[in-house]
Amino acid sequence: MSSSDDPLARHFDEVTGLLYLEGQLDEEHTREVSAHLSVCAPCKQLLHALEKESVWLRESLQAEDEAIPARLIAPPQRGAAHWGWMIAFGLCAAGLYTVWNGFVEPSYERASQAGFSQGNVLTMLFFTGAFWKGWDQMRSVTELLAVATLGGVAIWLLRKQWRRFTAIAFVMGALVCALTLAPVVRAADVQRGAPSYTLPAGQEVKTDLIVIADRARIDGDVDGDLIVFSEYITVSGHVKGDIIGFGQELRVNGPVDGNVRVLCQTLSLNSTVGKNVMGWAGVAEMTEKATVGGTMTEIVGAAELDGKLGGDLLIFAGNLEMNGSIGGNAKIRADQLRIGPDGEIKGETKFEGRHQPVVESGAKLGSPIQVTIPKTGPDYSRVTYYWHRVLLWGASFLFGLLVLLLAPGFFVDAESAAKRIGPAIGFGVLFFIATPIAVVIACFTIVGLSVGIATLLFYAIAIYAAKVFVAAWIGEKLLGPSSGVGPAIGRLALGLAIIRALLIVPYAGFWIGFLVIAWGMGAIVLALYRRMGPQLAHAT
Amino acid sequence: MDRAKTTGAMSEADLAQVLSQVRAGDADAWGELYRRYAPAMFRFCRRVLPAREDAEDATTEIFMRVRQKLGTYDASRPFTAWLYKVASNHCWDTLRRRRIRQDLETGDLDTLPLEHPDPDQLERLQNEHTSKEVRAGLAKLPDRARMALVLRYYADMSYDEIADTLGVRRAFVGVLLLRARHQLREALGGSEAGLAAKATGGRKT
Numbered sequence: 001m002s003s004s005d006d007p008l009a010r011h012f013d014e015v016t017g018l019l020y021l022e023g024q025l026d027e028e029h030t031r032e033v034s035a036h037l038s039v040c041a042p043c044k045q046l047l048h049a050l051e052k053e054s055v056w057l058r059e060s061l062q063a064e065d066e067a068i069p070a071r072l073i074a075p076p077q078r079g080a081a082h083w084g085w086m087i088a089f090g091l092c093a094a095g096l097y098t099v100w101n102g103f104v105e106p107s108y109e110r111a112s113q114a115g116f117s118q119g120n121v122l123t124m125l126f127f128t129g130a131f132w133k134g135w136d137q138m139r140s141v142t143e144l145l146a147v148a149t150l151g152g153v154a155i156w157l158l159r160k161q162w163r164r165f166t167a168i169a170f171v172m173g174a175l176v177c178a179l180t181l182a183p184v185v186r187a188a189d190v191q192r193g194a195p196s197y198t199l200p201a202g203q204e205v206k207t208d209l210i211v212i213a214d215r216a217r218i219d220g221d222v223d224g225d226l227i228v229f230s231e232y233i234t235v236s237g238h239v240k241g242d243i244i245g246f247g248q249e250l251r252v253n254g255p256v257d258g259n260v261r262v263l264c265q266t267l268s269l270n271s272t273v274g275k276n277v278m279g280w281a282g283v284a285e286m287t288e289k290a291t292v293g294g295t296m297t298e299i300v301g302a303a304e305l306d307g308k309l310g311g312d313l314l315i316f317a318g319n320l321e322m323n324g325s326i327g328g329n330a331k332i333r334a335d336q337l338r339i340g341p342d343g344e345i346k347g348e349t350k351f352e353g354r355h356q357p358v359v360e361s362g363a364k365l366g367s368p369i370q371v372t373i374p375k376t377g378p379d380y381s382r383v384t385y386y387w388h389r390v391l392l393w394g395a396s397f398l399f400g401l402l403v404l405l406l407a408p409g410f411f412v413d414a415e416s417a418a419k420r421i422g423p424a425i426g427f428g429v430l431f432f433i434a435t436p437i438a439v440v441i442a443c444f445t446i447v448g449l450s451v452g453i454a455t456l457l458f459y460a461i462a463i464y465a466a467k468v469f470v471a472a473w474i475g476e477k478l479l480g481p482s483s484g485v486g487p488a489i490g491r492l493a494l495g496l497a498i499i500r501a502l503l504i505v506p507y508a509g510f511w512i513g514f515l516v517i518a519w520g521m522g523a524i525v526l527a528l529y530r531r532m533g534p535q536l537a538h539a540t
Numbered sequence: 541m542d543r544a545k546t547t548g549a550m551s552e553a554d555l556a557q558v559l560s561q562v563r564a565g566d567a568d569a570w571g572e573l574y575r576r577y578a579p580a581m582f583r584f585c586r587r588v589l590p591a592r593e594d595a596e597d598a599t600t601e602i603f604m605r606v607r608q609k610l611g612t613y614d615a616s617r618p619f620t621a622w623l624y625k626v627a628s629n630h631c632w633d634t635l636r637r638r639r640i641r642q643d644l645e646t647g648d649l650d651t652l653p654l655e656h657p658d659p660d661q662l663e664r665l666q667n668e669h670t671s672k673e674v675r676a677g678l679a680k681l682p683d684r685a686r687m688a689l690v691l692r693y694y695a696d697m698s699y700d701e702i703a704d705t706l707g708v709r710r711a712f713v714g715v716l717l718l719r720a721r722h723q724l725r726e727a728l729g730g731s732e733a734g735l736a737a738k739a740t741g742g743r744k745t
Contacts, residue, residue: 014657014718015714015715015718018714018717018718018721019714022699022714024699024714045659046657046659048659049657049659049662049663052662052663052666053662053666053721054693056666056674057674057689057693057721057724058693058694059671060671060674060675061587061671061674061675061678061689061690061693061694062693062694063671063675064579064583065583065671065672065675066582066583066586067579068578068579068582068599069582069596071596072578072582072596072599072600074571075570075571075573075574075575075578075603076574076600076603076604076607
């Protein structure tokens with residue numbers, strides 16, 4: 001305050017002015033300020049400016065600038081949902097573990113004992129390849145799932161600290177996992193062809209060799225695994241480890257001490273393979289000169305096996321011609337099978353396919369061929385068929401109920417997304433086709449395995465869940481819109497029953513099923529997008 | 541003071557009925573209450589917590605807390621005042637937990653500039669900045685300054701309520717608000733020196 005003793009002449013400070021304006025001064029002070037204001041123009045001006053500032057602040061702050069975001073439109077429910085999901089996820093993992101231990105693992109054991117040691121394609125491709133030597137201890141998918149669950153729970157618990165970066169955290173977690181596992185893999189010699197790569201004859205690579213090139217020619221020797229990503233691959237040298245190849249065409253002309261695992265259009269084997277051959281190919285050819293010490297597992301369009309196979313054969317083929325010899329058992333699932341006059345199968349032969357196999361007169365079979373020709377289409381005359389439909393209905397109803405009760409917000413979102421039939425089906429078809437492709441791409445890049453498997457799991461769940469939302473839509477169409485859980489359950493049950501009934505219809509049922517999956521999947525994708533997207537909804 | 545402006549009007553009788561229904565566990569009434577007050581609460585959180593995601597989370601958490609604590613609400617007091625109290629406590633806790641508060645608990649008139657602001661400059665500042673810019677400027681303030689301005693000029697809280705929420709002496713609230721105003725002026729580009737009065741001859745107080 002001013003040094004003057006006259007209260008009228010004493011200017012007040014800014015705080016006093018503000019307190020006066022806001023009615024926070026006691027009576028005596030208020031009177032003093034009022035009296036001073038009546039004689040002091042500058043203080044009056046100051047007070048006026050402060051008052052205007054208050055109005056300005058109030059207007060700026062109280063402006064209804066932003067509508068409430070979409071994810072806040074529904075009132076929050078009690079915090080049970082997250083725990084519900086976690087328990088459901090935990091139970092699911094436990095259930096899978098039980099199924100694995102009680103059913104899959106024993107069958108796998110039996111298959112191993114029978115010689116099909118590499119029977120599981122997934123395990124073989126990802127968990128025993130040279131890429132994934134570090135995964136050997138984590139061979140079981142269940143263990144992986146358990147770790148994933150644990151990671152999911154940990155991330156969820158830490159979510160508050162990391163704020164909203166759950167998705168990023170997930171990906172980063174997978175990355176860190178991949179990176180920590182990477183050092184387990186032996187150091188490798190990585191070669192990038194420009195555009196082609198040739199390992200000249202006489203040269204030897206003393207470690208694993210990874211080649212990425214348009215064309216790859218391996219004439220020299222590799223004292224380790226050979227991993228090749230190339231359009232045309234020809235291996236004429238000696239590979240002491242495994243060959244893992246991805247390409248258009250792969251020719252193996254030199255001896256391989258380990259396994260051959262390939263994903264390609266054309267596979268041609270002309271030499272000795274010490275262990276097993278596993279392939280996913282359009283055309284596979286094993287020439288007379290070829291010898292495989294272990295087993296052969298193939299998923300192939302057309303195959304010609306003229307060489308000598310020491311172990312078992314497991315093959316899924318469109319067309320199989322066999323003129324070589326098989327030391328073990330053969331399990332063949334093919335459209336057509338022809339065993340030529342020089343063909344020989346020492347163990348049992350099981351064939352499953354649409355056409356009777358042709359066995360030429362000279363062929364030698366250890367035991368008569370067991371042929372199963374599966375009936376196409378269901379047997380409508382059997383009661384059990386309908387009973388199974390009812391059970392399937394029950395399972396999907398239970399699943400739908402779980403979603404409805406645990407995540408009602410998402411359920412409503414997905415159901416309303418399903419109402420936009422065009423976009424839902426469009427997106428659904430897109431994701432139905434694109435997701436597996438994305439997964440394959442993700443899995444074949446070093447970092448992406450965890451992401452790929454997680455996406456695959458989500459994809460499988462989405463396919464199963466799809467019909468739930470379409471059913472809810474059908475139910476609502478028939479019985480009219482409703483609010484509340486009870487009526488929604490009724491509508492869900494009715495809709496699912498109708499879908500199940502439609503799926504029974506011969507031929508059309510298949511397409512109806514596809515349509516329902518696409519439609520529901522699109523609804524799920526749209527609902528998820530709406531939940532994750534930052535877009536605003538207009539507040540009501 | 542007009543709290544209804546930010547929260548949307550609802551007659552007292554209607555509100556009392558809705559509240560008793562919510563207490564009885566009526567989900568529709570809860571939805572009604574939420575729809576009525578959520579937009580204002582969200583905007584409140586948006587102003588107090590700079591990150592949008594935080595504001596969204598906080599809005600949800602505030603309503604969870606409201607639902608839990610509704611039994612403790614004293615119907616003789618305005619509901620919106622209680623709601624803002626719950627919201628401000630929650631947001632203040634959130635900020636405090638983050639430990640990013642840089643402003644000091646102590647502080648007095650000493651830290652305020654001694655000169656009066658130039659009223660003309662102040663007016664120019666107000667004319668030159670849109671509401672959006674003011675809110676953007678608000679995000680640059682220290683937590684407590686920002687909180688004080690929002691509690692006072694958005695939620696229309698009394699000095700007592702502000703003192704209670706921020707854990708300061710009541711007498712300090714005025715200083716806090718004035719300092720926050722100064723900081724906001726500065727954040728909006730009007731430097732303190734520029735705003736200092738020339739017309740008033742730099743009156744010392």
